[in-house]
Amino acid sequence: MTNPFDWSYLTATTRETPVFGPLSVTYLIIFGGLFILSALAYYDAPRRFKSDRIRRDAVRKGSELLLWVTGIGLIFFGIRVMQFEFLTFERRIWLYLMMLILVVVLGYFVYYARTVLPAQLAERERHRLRKQYIPPHGSSRTRKRSAR
Numbered sequence: 001m002t003n004p005f006d007w008s009y010l011t012a013t014t015r016e017t018p019v020f021g022p023l024s025v026t027y028l029i030i031f032g033g034l035f036i037l038s039a040l041a042y043y044d045a046p047r048r049f050k051s052d053r054i055r056r057d058a059v060r061k062g063s064e065l066l067l068w069v070t071g072i073g074l075i076f077f078g079i080r081v082m083q084f085e086f087l088t089f090e091r092r093i094w095l096y097l098m099m100l101i102l103v104v105v106l107g108y109f110v111y112y113a114r115t116v117l118p119a120q121l122a123e124r125e126r127h128r129l130r131k132q133y134i135p136p137h138g139s140s141r142t143r144k145r146s147a148r
Contacts, residue, residue: 017092019081027095031073034102038066054120062109069105073098 042063049056076094084090 031070035070038063058117065105069102
């Protein structure tokens with residue numbers, strides 16, 4: 001196997017290099033598995049987080065983005081497997097680029113889950129506690145004051 005980061009290897013056509021290798025199989029397993037898992041998460045989120053809108057929306061948005069990234073990556077892989085030369089999409093560089101995008105998206109998910117999501121949940125809890133101590137609009141104290 002040649003250097004997987006060599007520019008001539010990355011931009012070689014499918015006629016010059018083999019389609020399947022250890023990196024290609026790993027790519028297919030990662031992208032195929034994440035595509036299936038994100039599709040399941042996307043369609044299962046409304047049932048699983050029925051009463052928690054913040055988590056439901058976070059899971060749906062995240063899994064939708066992951067569906068797009070892995071789906072496009074699988075399309076590039078399919079073009080490469082079919083050895084269909086279309087606008088250089090059969091070249092290995094596109095697979096590497098999609099892997100880089102996937103790493104960035106997963107890194108953002110980790111950042112979001114560790115910083116943004118807990119802040120949103122804490123804000124919702126503060127709002128709930130604040131609302132708990134406010135008397136309802138039609139309470140008896142309000143009527144007594146307005147009757148005077």
